[in-house]
Amino acid sequence: MAITYEWRGDFDNAALDALHAEGFGYPAAGRADWRARVERYSLGWVCAHEDGGLVGFVNVAWDGGAHAFVLDTVVARDRRGRGVGAGLVAAAAEGARVARCAWLHVDFEEDLRPFYLDACGFKETAAGLLAL
Numbered sequence: 001m002a003i004t005y006e007w008r009g010d011f012d013n014a015a016l017d018a019l020h021a022e023g024f025g026y027p028a029a030g031r032a033d034w035r036a037r038v039e040r041y042s043l044g045w046v047c048a049h050e051d052g053g054l055v056g057f058v059n060v061a062w063d064g065g066a067h068a069f070v071l072d073t074v075v076a077r078d079r080r081g082r083g084v085g086a087g088l089v090a091a092a093a094e095g096a097r098v099a100r101c102a103w104l105h106v107d108f109e110e111d112l113r114p115f116y117l118d119a120c121g122f123k124e125t126a127a128g129l130l131a132l
Helices: 013-024 034-041 084-098 110-119
Strands: 004-007 042-050 053-062 067-075 103-106
Touching: 004 084, 013 034, 013 053, 013 067, 034 042, 042 084, 053 084, 067 084, 084 103, 084 110
Parallel strands: 067 103
Antiparallel strands: 004 042, 042 053, 053 067
16 A cells, blocks of 8 residues: 655554654653644654554654754654655655745764665754753
């Protein structure tokens, strides 16, 4: 079946919690109200669905102006390596573009460099990080 991508798409909190847990290696807690969180703090998000199930998600935060930020791109383990993540990021970029953002930022760990720079088209830039 085809994977569909939807900006500010509908999702079930439990399904997103399980997807996040699988993708980021922690037990699903069932306590996160993802819907309330993204509606309050995000410019938007993208859901990837296949056969009615959530197979990918990316959150797009912003500063209320020109800058948007990709956060927590996650794809179901059995759908990885098929372009789903790149599709999520492309839809996120389009959503940010339509919202008149001028920049889409992303931070990533070294092992994700080929994904973000090669598959998604981000350019390398100097950045800083302060652990809190």
